[in-house]
Amino acid sequence: MSSLSTPTLASTPVIGRKKRDVAYLVSLGFLLLVVAAALLAPWVAPYAANAVDFTAIWQAPGAGHLLGTDQVGQDLFSRLIHGARESLLGPLALLALATVFGVTIGTVAAWNGGWIDVVLARITDVMFAFPGLLFVVLVIAVFGKGPATAIVALALAYAPVIAKFTRSLALAEMTRPYVDAYRVQGVGGAFLCVRYIIPNLTPPLLGYLVVLFGEGLMSLATLSFLGFGAQPPSSEWGLMVQEGQSGIIQGHIWPTLVPGAAIAAVVVAVNVVGVRLSDRLNSRFER
């Protein structure tokens, strides 16, 4: 398969790369579109999120309503666009919170060892043995339902998972001689971790966080679906699925299908883009 023509940077077969390029570009384009729509919701949505129209209930996608309407005649396309804000910001906030805690704890556990490491190991053991959703529902039962509680509860569930992943990455990283070289230069432990070790963990960490973003989006949607997360009149996608449910039995699938498909499409696109991004970062500073 080796060709005598000018060598290219990557050794991956050209056709495979092209296909992945297409998948990446399509996913990236789609995500940019979704984010732009979410940001510009009031201007790009044809209707308000809660514009009820009893003369046009349960319509199939068509000219007047691009993706149809629900049981009270709200335009699904408009609700989707308005709901995108909450549906995307939720997992982002959840991940940001979980990452700050997880990466900090994981790095400290790897660097210091000792009791912090032991405590982390115990917590993650418990977390893995305990169904995540059950834990989250428990937190919500104590602190009350709502989007903020759902985000914090999920962040608490994700933090140990991220901590454990970070710890294993950091432990491997710390055996590299450049870490000793920094110590010999007189770099202190905290500075060394924050300034040099954690940045060197970003490519694999980013790839992992992207997968978690998809999971977080689905978990938050699930909580909303169950009534623990977003509350009416929000048009968060999980809540939309739940509200559309009543129509399924009568054959009105669009109110559930539209938000469900949106969740699935965003999750897939995020994964495709994330893997590519992680690869790129990796090759940016490794051989």
Place this chain on the structure above:
Amino acid sequence: MSENALEVEGLQKAFRVGAGNVVACNNVNFAIPPGGSMGLVGESGSGKSTIARMLVGLETPDAGTIHVRGRQLGTRERGRAARLRRAKEIQMVFQDPYGSLDRRLTVAQCLDQAMKLHGVTSGTSRASRVSGLLDQVGLLAKHGESKPHQLSGGQRQRVAIARCLAIEPSVMVLDEAVSALDVSVQAQILALLNEIRASSGIALLFVSHDLAVVSEVTDDVLVMYRGSVLEQGNTSQVLNHPEHSYTKLLLSSMPGPCWNPKAVMQRRAAFEAEVAT
């Protein structure tokens, strides 16, 4: 106390391995004058790296003292000022030129940050110093913009040396610094080290299992076996007229034109029998 660049007295270190102890360094004493160069030779596992790591503070000695220019080094540096002071006294070049540089930083960033850490606050003076250092270790200005993975092993080791020089230490420890390089690149790096020693007066501790390399860059040599120093003295004296039977064994074990692995192993077995009695 005389003003030696480096003075080591009664250095001791044992590692707990399983139920027993491995004595990696047993009552080691030596001194290097300013601008001097000392070789540390011995087979694998004789404790060379352990000594090097104790000198730069990566391992804590069980006993013994280390003085640099008459000042005693602490065993565990507490606080930023103490850490930096120690770093300013001893720097180290590691064996692995691939792993000892941060893969995320360019060469210039690597040198720049070392100087910044050590209190060179002006960005322009750091920048001019970076080009000076690159020149000093025989790298081109364009190499400053390279990441480690874009450099050859020899070039990376030059960067590692420049990084030490950026901190302007009194002593530089080189742990098998040329062992991973091919012979011609080795020769270039050794020439560079001799040049640095002559021009800067930095004392070198040169750790190697390769006697030919040691004879190239050192004035004195220390022969180690299982944590103990068996013979020490002027390098050419020790290598040309070895007194200890282990030194003779090491010399005769060196691969050369008439190298015979079988004979080496026989002599080695005879030596171990001699040590056992």
